[in-house]
Amino acid sequence: MPREGILVPNPYERITDEQVQQIHQASLQILVDPGLICFSKKAAEIFQSNGAEVAAVASADHPHWHIKIPEKLVTEALDNAPKTVKLGARNPDNALIMKGDEPRVYFISGSETNIWLDVDFPTYVKKSDSSIEIKVPEFHPRRATVADLCQSAHVCEHLETLDGYIRTVNIQDEDITEDNKDVNKFFASLNNTTKHFMSGLTKLEQLDNVVRMAELIAGGKEALKENPIISFITCLVKSPLQFVADTTDTFIEVCRRGLPTAVSSSPQAGTTAPIKEAGIMAQINAEVLAGITLGQLVNKETPMLYGSVPVMARMDTLSDSYGSVETSQYNIDCVQMARFYKIPNYSTSGVCDAKIPGQQSSIERLFSDIVVTLSGPQFLHCAYGLLDCNAVFCLLQAVLDDAHFQMIKFFLKTPRINQQELVETMKQIREVVETPQKLYIGYIRQVMRSGEISPPYPFEGDGESDSVFALAYQRMNELLAKPVEHIDPETTAKIFQEIPGLLPRLNVYKEGK
């Protein structure tokens, strides 16, 4: 049985059907005029051989092509793209089945940050009264390592609401190079979680090693096809409207291998996309449609997610403002566009501008997590633990996020109002009003234990003290102490034998470990 996710009964929609149509039409026009600039020769050739208008642009430094994608190619690609996408998992019970027309949400971690935020709790003594001491969390940023990636995969395995794992940190150990980064990040993640794993690829040359590793874990080529335990995210279109050379080539090769891919675009309203909602929507939709079209031309019926990571620019710095309200609006618009095409959507929430866990991070992430979830994206990259836009990952924040996703999931439970419930409760009402105390307490206890009542916030302190961080830290350490379900010794041995570049210290069965 795959994971259930959470079905949003009446998904929230910001834009009308007419506006969806208008965006769709505008995007089709953009794909023809002005079209896209393409820095990938392979992609230009594929488009050309399938009837797109492709013209080489003279450039001494970077050869590129001007591509106009006709509506027919886009429409065929949308018809061919699977409407149901399965993302498998090492533990088949953790598989995710996403249907493009069903607003069933799965919560996923991510994305790749450079900085890992350590936490400790030094004690402070009150100057005017030394008998009063308090513990205050302090956050210490440092470069992330492969050991951190293992730890975060391990904790994410045990976070109840998290359905899949996107690698949280960019591994920057001294012995990690461009050549061995991919195999090590895939192995570190897959060896520490049994949930689905999605990642980008650093180097195309490592794709076959990574796929081979997944085949060994899944039980062979066919088994991997049946249970795709890995998937890829590719931001092949750089806004505005440019196919990037290396990512596009990677995308083409991933599609050739038939593995699921999120076709993602991340325009910034105000700089790389128009500041007006209509403009950024028409552009991002065009960029994603261009990617989907290319993927389906490469390999018909390749499973794909309509990936959208639109963001608003901060007016003070022109950097990304994931915590802005507009970012959530764009994301919800994209959810509606993907549902219009019946292609499962990869959406974004929970990324915040705040640099450390605290009130700002809670407000920003909770706001977007609630509103974007309510719109019903299938694959919600909801950024467990992410801070400072995409720069910092904090395990403590991930544990805090799990608690509020439990609340969101609880909120979305199907209402239990039916004739039987009404008859039973009306009987209670009649009985209770006849009693002197007029309390329904006698009817609470079984319900209380059936999971029908939402639990209190798990990090609530005693009295008036705010112990949220301290209690979440305790929970984080409890999760870290839980056992890890590693890949079995035999498969691990095969992986280390066949896949070059793996760090020996990642082999948990190695003698002496």
Next chain:
Amino acid sequence: MTEDDIIARLKENVIQGRKTQQDEGIDEKLSGTPGVVELTRLALEKRISLEEIINALTAGMRVVGEKYSSKEYFIPDMLASAEAVGEAMEILKPLLEAANVETKGKFAIATVHGDIHDIGKNIVAILLRGAGYEVNDLGTDVPTEKIIEFIKKESPDYLGLSALLTTTMTEMGVVIEALKDSGLRDRVKVLIGGAAVSDEYAQGIGADAYCVDGFQAIKVLDSFQQAKTS
């Protein structure tokens, strides 16, 4: 059912908070079996001693208290058990009186004049009854004169006053003044509670204690009882 079975089941049903056969309790297996009320009556029919019955009820409440402290049980569990024990004590009351056994203490409780809120008051009443106190609930919006009259006639050891609103809490002070005027203040200890009041407020109006909830009310009353006996 043997006598030992009855005593064991009595304790278990207190733990389960099952007042009567109809109550659901926690363990579904007990559904439809006799609750504390039926078992108390059965125990009396079988001539089990009052002491044994009360010991079983107390042992059950002790377990409930432990489960509450360890956060396995919540307030509804505690209240359900206390209500079941309170009902059992009502059944035993005439027999205890006949045997000259005194209750832990007599407690009268009322929501003061002008205030109709009673959830807190009812919960305190249930918990104190379950803790072995004889409780007289005078109701809500109770005029001061009626409270004074009751104190004169029934001589309770303790008076609990409840108010939710800032506009009605002043009535508590009026009751205390009326007790003084009637020469009754020394005969009854006054405890106050409710969302609007505080420890400071209790001291200000001359109450003997402020109780944040029913559990504290038990502790306060037990401490007064202990002071009395020592």
